[in-house]
Structure formats: C-alpha cells, structure tokens
Amino acid sequence: MTMSNTGGRRKPPTIHDVAREAGVSRGTVSRVLNGGHYVSPAAQEAVNSAIRKTGYVVNRHARSLITGRSDSIGFLLTEPQERFFEDPNFNVLLSSCTQALAAHDIPLLLMLAGTKDERRRITRYITAGHVDGVLLVSSHSGDPVAEELREAGVPLVQCGKPMGSGAKVSYVAADDRDGARDMVRHLLSLGRRRIAMVSGPLDTPGGVDRLAGYKEVLTDAGIAIDERLVVSGDYSRASGEAGAERLLAQAPDLDAMFVASDLMAQGALAALARAGRRVPEDVSVGGFDDSVAALEATPALTTIRQPYDRISAEMVRVLLAQINGEDPMAVILPTELVKRDST
Amino acid sequence: MTMSNTGGRRKPPTIHDVAREAGVSRGTVSRVLNGGHYVSPAAQEAVNSAIRKTGYVVNRHARSLITGRSDSIGFLLTEPQERFFEDPNFNVLLSSCTQALAAHDIPLLLMLAGTKDERRRITRYITAGHVDGVLLVSSHSGDPVAEELREAGVPLVQCGKPMGSGAKVSYVAADDRDGARDMVRHLLSLGRRRIAMVSGPLDTPGGVDRLAGYKEVLTDAGIAIDERLVVSGDYSRASGEAGAERLLAQAPDLDAMFVASDLMAQGALAALARAGRRVPEDVSVGGFDDSVAALEATPALTTIRQPYDRISAEMVRVLLAQINGEDPMAVILPTELVKRDST
DNA sequence: CTGAAAGCGCTTACAG
DNA sequence: CTGAAAGCGCTTACAG
Structure with missing residues (x-):
C-alpha cells in the first residue's frame, strides 16, 4: 500500500x-x-x-472501446476564428456548453477548423468516431463540413438556423425576427419615425430575419421602407461604424438606428459621437444580443437579449437526445427587450 | 461491401x-x-x-488502453469564468493553444472549474489519467488545484508566473517587469513627470511585477514615488474606470497614466473623457497586453504587447516535453512597446 | 524484418 | 441477482 x-x-x-x-x-x-x-x-x-x-x-478508453462511444462531444468552429473570438457571444456560448456538458460528466473537445486543411483533418477525426456528436457553430450557408458530417450520420446540432437546404438538421436559435420586431416597435413607441437599420450579413439567417422583422413592423405601422435607411455589416465593430457613417450620409434626418449586434452598435455609437449626434436625445440606438458589449457601450445599450445560456443548454439537450437515437429537431427560443440608456 | x-x-x-x-x-x-x-x-x-x-x-481508445496515454491535453481554468471570458487575451490564448496542439494532432479538452465542486470533479478526472497533461490558466496564488495536480505527478504548465511557493512548476510568461519599464520610459521620454499607475491585483505576479517596473524606472530617473499616484484594479474594465477616477481625485495634476491592462485602460479612458481631460494632449495613457481592447479604444492605445501566440506555442512545447519525461522549466518571453494614439 | 499471441480495462450476453 | 467468459481494437515483447 x-x-x-x-x-x-x-x-x-x-x-x-x-x-x-x-x-x-x-x-x-x-x-x-x-x-x-x-x-x-x-x-x-x-x-x-x-x-x-x-x-x-x-477508464474511459476501455469503456469506449467496447461501447463504441467516446463519451465526449466536439465543439466545432468552421470559420475563421477571429470572427468568433472577437464576438463576446461566442465566449458565453462556449462556456455554457462546457458547463451544460459537465453536468452530464461529458468532456468537451474544442475544435477549430478555420482552414481547408484543418477542416479535412477534423472531419476525418470526427467521422472516425472520436466524438459522439458535434455542436457546430457556423453561420454561413453552404458549410461543407456540416454537410459531410450530416451525410456521415454524425449527430449534430447547429447554433442558429442553417441557411442552406431544408435538410433535416437540428438547430437551436433565438427568434431573430421577433426580437427585431420588438426593437422596432419600441423605437416607434418612443416617437421615432426615421428608423434606420444596420443589418447583419444577408447570407446569414440572423441577417435576413432581423431585417425582415424590421420591415414588417414598419410596414404594419404604415411607414414605407426607405432603402437609404438600410445598410448591412458583418457583425464586427468596424462594420457597424462604417455602416452608421453611410447611413448618416444617405439619410441625415434619421432619428433612430437599429443595429443588428451590440458590437456593431458600439461602432455606430462612435460614428454618431463623431458626427455630433447625441444618443439618445437626437438618435435612439438599439442593439441586438445583450452581450457584454451592450454594457460596455456609452451610453449603455438598449438591446434584444438572446438567451445564450438557454441556447447552450438546449443545444446540449438536443444533441444528447440525438445521440440516443432521437430524430433531429429545431428549437426556437424567445428574445427579450432590455431597455437601457441608448433609447 | x-x-x-x-x-x-x-x-x-x-x-x-x-x-x-x-x-x-x-x-x-x-x-x-x-x-x-x-x-x-x-x-x-x-x-x-x-x-x-x-x-x-x-481507434484512439484501443491505443490509449494499451499505451496508458490519452493523447489529449486539458486546458484548465480554475477561476470564475467571467474574468477570463471578459478578457480578450484569454481568447487568443485558448485559440492559439488549440492550434499549436492541432499541429501535433492532439485534441484539447476545455475544462472549466469555477466552483469548488467542479474543481474536485475535474481534479479527479485528470488524475485518473484522462488527459496526459494540463495547460493551466490561473493567476492567483495558492491555487489548490495546481498543487494537487503537481503532487499527483500530472504534467502541468501554467500561463504566467505562479505566485506561490517556489515549487518546481513549469510556466510561460511575458516579462512583465521589463514591459512596465519600457512603458514608463516611453512616458518619461514624452516629457511626462506626474505619471500615475493603475496596477493589477497585488496578489498576482502581473500585478506585482508591472508595479515594480514602474517604480524602478521612476526611481532611476530621480523621481520620488508618490503613493497618491498608485492605485490597483482587478483587470476588469470597471475597475480601470474606478481607479482612474480615484487617481484624478487624489492627484489632479497627473499628466500620464500607465494602466496595467488594455481593458482597464478602456475604463480609464472613459473616466478621463468624463473629467474633460484630453488624451493624449492633457494626459498620456499607456495600456498593457495589446489585446483587441487596445484597438477598440478611442484613441487607440499605446500599449505593451504580450506575445500570446508565442506564449501558447511555448506552453504546448514545454508541456509536451514534460509529458515525455523532461523536467519542468520556466520560459520568459520579451514584450514590445506598441505606439498608437493615446500617448 | 515479420507473425502469433498476450493483454490493456472494461461491458455484455450467457448460463445459472 | 451473479459469476465466468468472450471480445472491443490496438501495441508490444517474443520468437523466429
């Protein structure tokens, strides 16, 4: 002994x-x-x-050898990492997925596949059975990895609605369109009528759906859509700043801006400050996400909260169910308007 | 077939x-x-x-069963996660460690152990041999997990110099003291003489060493240390803001601020703006890290670059060597002054 | 240089 | 309810 x-x-x-x-x-x-x-x-x-x-x-290896399961889950990022790592939402997602899995005593393998080579290597690794399932974070349409994994029969759940084919893929997403509606209604309730929008990329569902919600509410309120009031960015802070500048040039009479992410809204705030517009006195600004960026902004951002803790928990739940043989499913979670100082 | x-x-x-x-x-x-x-x-x-x-x-499980190795590495966070996830440095570290390991075809397991319960569970998991080694991110002194893992003989390398006992633990760190010296010398070269400092927590090596570098250069320059010019924060943005406010109250004649992290410097910038001090005309502000926070700041921050890509690569190299039987070692990497618009 | 064989630590029918 | 036994897919001395 x-x-x-x-x-x-x-x-x-x-x-x-x-x-x-x-x-x-x-x-x-x-x-x-x-x-x-x-x-x-x-x-x-x-x-x-x-x-x-x-x-x-x-000893998990001995167990896995016989059960044919790895008892681990992969968290896969198939796009250039900078984008995700810049985005505070990503952190929340990663850490809450890790925790949700920890509750099941399942370790999470972090997989970054920003380049073609890495994607090939990792796809091989996954299809060889080294993880039981994959939490996939990839917003763009036509992601080849998602398709390959699906074909190989790997249990998979995406974060956000996939753009591509109506294939039977599980996903968990916030109700983007409804969130956008809430924000625009809020702006209208403040008496704003020249409401501009900086949307997300139009090849992502978040980009498309939030814009659709914006247009829907304005149309319902009898306000014609003015295309000079609409530009789109790529969710980066810099693109929000550039977008706001363009809007100020195209439509100087705007009295509100709905910006499709808090990070972009930070950029928009900077552009507005430089242009001498006071927020919220001259221009009301609404963001999206309720990430730390919303609180860091000056003034603190009114925004639409995406329930990332719930999103993560659901992603894990759906993936585990799928690993146990259940069919794919989509989960849509409600958003919430959070009022702060920018409106 | x-x-x-x-x-x-x-x-x-x-x-x-x-x-x-x-x-x-x-x-x-x-x-x-x-x-x-x-x-x-x-x-x-x-x-x-x-x-x-x-x-x-x-099939890694079959291989691991016989070799007794897991061929995987753990990335362990033993502190409340918010701190790390708020800090942009953390993202860089995590992603570059993942990539450095991917080059060796070694998957990285993300382990979050913010609570006592989780720490116990994860320590057990690790000591049971589920990973071959651990990359540990934990700045505070007396971390019980680090100690336990060391005693259990688990190969381990810390990010940043450990505070505790002079135990033989591997670590990789930037040269904090030298970086601080460079910044303060730069501020002096600009003609600043009332240079204030917001240091990091004084129970972390980064907190202590950067402060030491600051004092050393001032003393060498024949400037007496004025304790009213020194406060400390916890690396959060909010603490930088609060620290700058305190400094402005205690020493309104300050003409420069050396803030021990870019995130805190962002907060300091906000406090200075509110106080009507122009940066860099009235007050030069220097940060530390060269994280994305430095570029996002207005004006863009002059800062001290920590080479996180190299730090990650070295952490992985040292850990792998240790797994192969080499003795622990410390690696100190040089920093670099990056001049931007805030000085 | 190469094959046959033992064995890593576990799970799971199979008898009882 | 329980034990004896087979077998998961690999690596590694051991003979040749």
Missing part, C-alpha cells in the same frame, strides 16, 4: 481492484457502474464503498 | 481490415502506424496504400 511515489503517476485502481475489495465479480462492479440494474442492495453497497475506498475512476 | 447506410454510422475499418488489404499481419500494420521502424519498404508501402484505400483512422 505504501508505494513510493517519486513524482511519477501511480497506476490507478481498476475494476478488478474494486471487485476484490468488495468481494464480488468484475461483472457486478460493472453493473453498478452502469446504473445498478440487477444488483442486490447488499452488493450495491459493498461496491460503492469499495469505489470510495480505492478512489476508483472508470 | 455495399452496406446499406441508412443514415447510421458505418463501422469504421480496423487495423485488421488494413492488414488483410495489405496482405500483412496486424503487428506489421501497427509498426508502420507507430513510426515504421523494423518494417521493409515493401510492407510499408503496401500498408500505406491499404490505409488510404480503406480510409483507416486509428
């Missing part, structure tokens, strides 16, 4: 050690490990106390 | 399939997989082409 442990790693106890300690067979130990079905209370008890005593932790 | 693949996952080829295809034994296949020693060129060739043909990918 008194093993000389000179810095090296001890050999961990195996199921065999537990069985000996508990006075049962390895099969019985395995049974209590896997749910305790068909095990007598006495054996159950003996095994549990032996596990505590030995400090036994299951 | 024409297996009906109704959406399910095909059973991947095994070493046995490759052996049959190549007309050799499984042992020989394994040998070429593991470096090709003691294999004839002909066999080598046959096996490689069989691998291509079958699309074989090694």
Whole structure:
C-alpha cells in the first residue's frame, strides 16, 4: 500500500481492484457502474464503498472501446476564428456548453477548423468516431463540413438556423425576427419615425430575419421602407461604424438606428459621437444580443437579449437526445427587450 | 461491401481490415502506424496504400488502453469564468493553444472549474489519467488545484508566473517587469513627470511585477514615488474606470497614466473623457497586453504587447516535453512597446 | 524484418 | 441477482 511515489503517476485502481475489495465479480462492479440494474442492495453497497475506498475512476478508453462511444462531444468552429473570438457571444456560448456538458460528466473537445486543411483533418477525426456528436457553430450557408458530417450520420446540432437546404438538421436559435420586431416597435413607441437599420450579413439567417422583422413592423405601422435607411455589416465593430457613417450620409434626418449586434452598435455609437449626434436625445440606438458589449457601450445599450445560456443548454439537450437515437429537431427560443440608456 | 447506410454510422475499418488489404499481419500494420521502424519498404508501402484505400483512422481508445496515454491535453481554468471570458487575451490564448496542439494532432479538452465542486470533479478526472497533461490558466496564488495536480505527478504548465511557493512548476510568461519599464520610459521620454499607475491585483505576479517596473524606472530617473499616484484594479474594465477616477481625485495634476491592462485602460479612458481631460494632449495613457481592447479604444492605445501566440506555442512545447519525461522549466518571453494614439 | 499471441480495462450476453 | 467468459481494437515483447 505504501508505494513510493517519486513524482511519477501511480497506476490507478481498476475494476478488478474494486471487485476484490468488495468481494464480488468484475461483472457486478460493472453493473453498478452502469446504473445498478440487477444488483442486490447488499452488493450495491459493498461496491460503492469499495469505489470510495480505492478512489476508483472508470477508464474511459476501455469503456469506449467496447461501447463504441467516446463519451465526449466536439465543439466545432468552421470559420475563421477571429470572427468568433472577437464576438463576446461566442465566449458565453462556449462556456455554457462546457458547463451544460459537465453536468452530464461529458468532456468537451474544442475544435477549430478555420482552414481547408484543418477542416479535412477534423472531419476525418470526427467521422472516425472520436466524438459522439458535434455542436457546430457556423453561420454561413453552404458549410461543407456540416454537410459531410450530416451525410456521415454524425449527430449534430447547429447554433442558429442553417441557411442552406431544408435538410433535416437540428438547430437551436433565438427568434431573430421577433426580437427585431420588438426593437422596432419600441423605437416607434418612443416617437421615432426615421428608423434606420444596420443589418447583419444577408447570407446569414440572423441577417435576413432581423431585417425582415424590421420591415414588417414598419410596414404594419404604415411607414414605407426607405432603402437609404438600410445598410448591412458583418457583425464586427468596424462594420457597424462604417455602416452608421453611410447611413448618416444617405439619410441625415434619421432619428433612430437599429443595429443588428451590440458590437456593431458600439461602432455606430462612435460614428454618431463623431458626427455630433447625441444618443439618445437626437438618435435612439438599439442593439441586438445583450452581450457584454451592450454594457460596455456609452451610453449603455438598449438591446434584444438572446438567451445564450438557454441556447447552450438546449443545444446540449438536443444533441444528447440525438445521440440516443432521437430524430433531429429545431428549437426556437424567445428574445427579450432590455431597455437601457441608448433609447 | 455495399452496406446499406441508412443514415447510421458505418463501422469504421480496423487495423485488421488494413492488414488483410495489405496482405500483412496486424503487428506489421501497427509498426508502420507507430513510426515504421523494423518494417521493409515493401510492407510499408503496401500498408500505406491499404490505409488510404480503406480510409483507416486509428481507434484512439484501443491505443490509449494499451499505451496508458490519452493523447489529449486539458486546458484548465480554475477561476470564475467571467474574468477570463471578459478578457480578450484569454481568447487568443485558448485559440492559439488549440492550434499549436492541432499541429501535433492532439485534441484539447476545455475544462472549466469555477466552483469548488467542479474543481474536485475535474481534479479527479485528470488524475485518473484522462488527459496526459494540463495547460493551466490561473493567476492567483495558492491555487489548490495546481498543487494537487503537481503532487499527483500530472504534467502541468501554467500561463504566467505562479505566485506561490517556489515549487518546481513549469510556466510561460511575458516579462512583465521589463514591459512596465519600457512603458514608463516611453512616458518619461514624452516629457511626462506626474505619471500615475493603475496596477493589477497585488496578489498576482502581473500585478506585482508591472508595479515594480514602474517604480524602478521612476526611481532611476530621480523621481520620488508618490503613493497618491498608485492605485490597483482587478483587470476588469470597471475597475480601470474606478481607479482612474480615484487617481484624478487624489492627484489632479497627473499628466500620464500607465494602466496595467488594455481593458482597464478602456475604463480609464472613459473616466478621463468624463473629467474633460484630453488624451493624449492633457494626459498620456499607456495600456498593457495589446489585446483587441487596445484597438477598440478611442484613441487607440499605446500599449505593451504580450506575445500570446508565442506564449501558447511555448506552453504546448514545454508541456509536451514534460509529458515525455523532461523536467519542468520556466520560459520568459520579451514584450514590445506598441505606439498608437493615446500617448 | 515479420507473425502469433498476450493483454490493456472494461461491458455484455450467457448460463445459472 | 451473479459469476465466468468472450471480445472491443490496438501495441508490444517474443520468437523466429
């Protein structure tokens, strides 16, 4: 028992050690490990106390070898990383997915596949069965990785509605269109009538749907859509700044701006400040996301909250269900208007 | 061969399939997989082409079961996550570590252990051998996890100099003290004489060392240290704002601020703007990190660049060496002054 | 240089 | 409810 442990790693106890300690067979130990079905209370008890005593932790490799499952999940980013890492939403998503999985004792493998080469390597790794399923963060349409994984039958859930074909892919998304509607209605309720919009990229669902919500509410209010009031950015801060500048040039009489992400709204705020427009006195500004960027902005941004904690939890739930044989499904979560100082 | 693949996952080829295809034994296949020693060129060739043909990918679980290695690395965060996720440096670190490991075909497991419970669970997981080594991001002194892992003999490298005991732990860090010296010298060269500092937390090495560099240069320049010119924050934006406000109250005649992180400097900039001080005309402001926060700031921040790409690469290199039996080592990387518009 | 064989630590029918 | 046994896919001495 008194093993000389000179810095090296001890050999961990195996199921065999537990069985000996508990006075049962390895099969019985395995049974209590896997749910305790068909095990007598006495054996159950003996095994549990032996596990505590030995400090036994299951060897996942041995288990995976036989079950054919890896008991791990991949978190895959298939686009240039800068975009995601710049975006505060990404952090929230990554950390809450990690936590949701931790609750199931499932480790998360982070996979970055920004280049073609990396995508090939990682697709191979995944299809070889090294993870049981994939949480995919990729907004653009026609992502080849998503398609390949789907064809290979890898359980998959996307964050955000996929643009592409109506293929049966699971996804979890906030209700972009409804969020946009809420924001524009709020702006209208403030008496604003020349409401501009900086949308997201129009090859992403968030870009398209938020713009659609904007147009819908204005039209319903009897306000004609003025194309000079609409520009689009790429969700980066810089593009929000450029977009706002363009709007100020095209439509100097604007009295509100709905910007499709908080980060872009930060940029818009900078452009407005430079142009000498006061926020919210002269121009009301609404963002989208309710990320830390909304609070960091000056003034603090009125925005549409995307429930990223719930999104992550649902992504994990849907993926786990799919791994267990359930069919794909889409989950749409409601957003919420958060009023702060910019409107 | 024409297996009906109704959406399910095909059973991947095994070493046995490759052996049959190549007309050799499984042992020989394994040998070429593991470096090709003691294999004839002909066999080598046959096996490689069989691998291509079958699309074989090694089953890591089977391999790990026998080698006793997991062929994966953990990236462990032992503090409340908000801190790290708010900090843009963290993203850079995480993504470049992932990439550095990908080059070795080693997957990275993300591990968040913000609470005591999680720390216990994860320590257990790690010491059970589920990862071969750990990249640890934890700045505070006396982190119990670091200590436990070290005692268990788990290969470990920390990001940043550990505060605690002079224990033999590997770490990789930027030269904080030297970076601080460069910044303060730069401020002096601009003619500034009432240079204030917002330091980091004084229970972190970055907090202590950057402050030491500041004091050293001033003293060398024959300027007495004025304690009213020194406050400390916790690296958050808010604490930078609060710190700058305190400085302005305590020492209204200050003509420069050296702020120990770009994020805090953003906050300081906001406080200065509110106080009506122009940057850099009235007050020169220097940051630290050269994170995206430096570029997002208005005006763009003069700062000290921490080479996070190199830091990550070195962390991975040192960890891999340690896994292969090498002794721990510390690596200190030089910083660089980046001049922008705030000084 | 190469094949046959043992064994890594676990799970799971199969008998009882 | 429980034990004995087979087998998951690989690596590695061991003979040749």
